[in-house]
Amino acid sequence: MILLHPRHATQGSYDAPGHFPALMELYERNYIHMRRLLPVIPAAGGGVSRVANGLDLHLQIIERFRYTSELLLTYRFTQQATVVAEPNLRIRVYHDARMAEVMTAHLRHHPAFDAGDTGKPSLPSLQTRWRINRFLDKWLSYCLRQGHRFSSLSSNTVAPTTIAK
Secondary structure (H helix, E strand, O other): OOOOOOOOOOOOOOOOOOOHHHHHHHHHHHHHHHHHHOOOOOOOEEEEEOOOOOOOEEEEEEEEOOOEEEEEEEEEEEEOOEEEEEEEEEEEEEOOOOEEEEEEEEOOOOOOEEOOOOOOOOOOOHHHHHHHHHHHHHHHHHHHHHOOOOOOHHHHOOOOOOOEO
16 A cells, blocks of 8 residues: 655645746646747847727837747837836747746836846845736736737838837
8 A cells, every 4th residue: 555645734735826837827828828939039130910999019120049038018108208117027938848938027006127137235036926827827828819929020010219218
């Protein structure tokens, strides 16, 4: 007979928010959503996805390498002759690992998030990374349900603009 030891009550589930396996699963879901939104990531450029009765979704490719790509994804609003990006997410896509994670985020009602900011005393916790990547998961799902797609960026290419943060 095999005896299985129950987890301690204080230990929590490994797929709960704040645990590493849950974060990795979230990165995988974000990758799947990103590839549905952007089936082919071009080497450079950007585009706008427009849907009826929805906001325009703006994409800008920052860099593209063999195993990774970085891009900006945002809505753009004009407030008093200033273009404001909200939310403004810099996303790194790992092509070989099939994962996508938020590297920086500027959200109006939340403090700025920067996964690579080594000037801070401690890097963002797993819980913080989980929360911001959960936001990306929900937002990408919403955009896909609305019908957003970047299928042909060559016809939708937009010039980079200065964005207020």
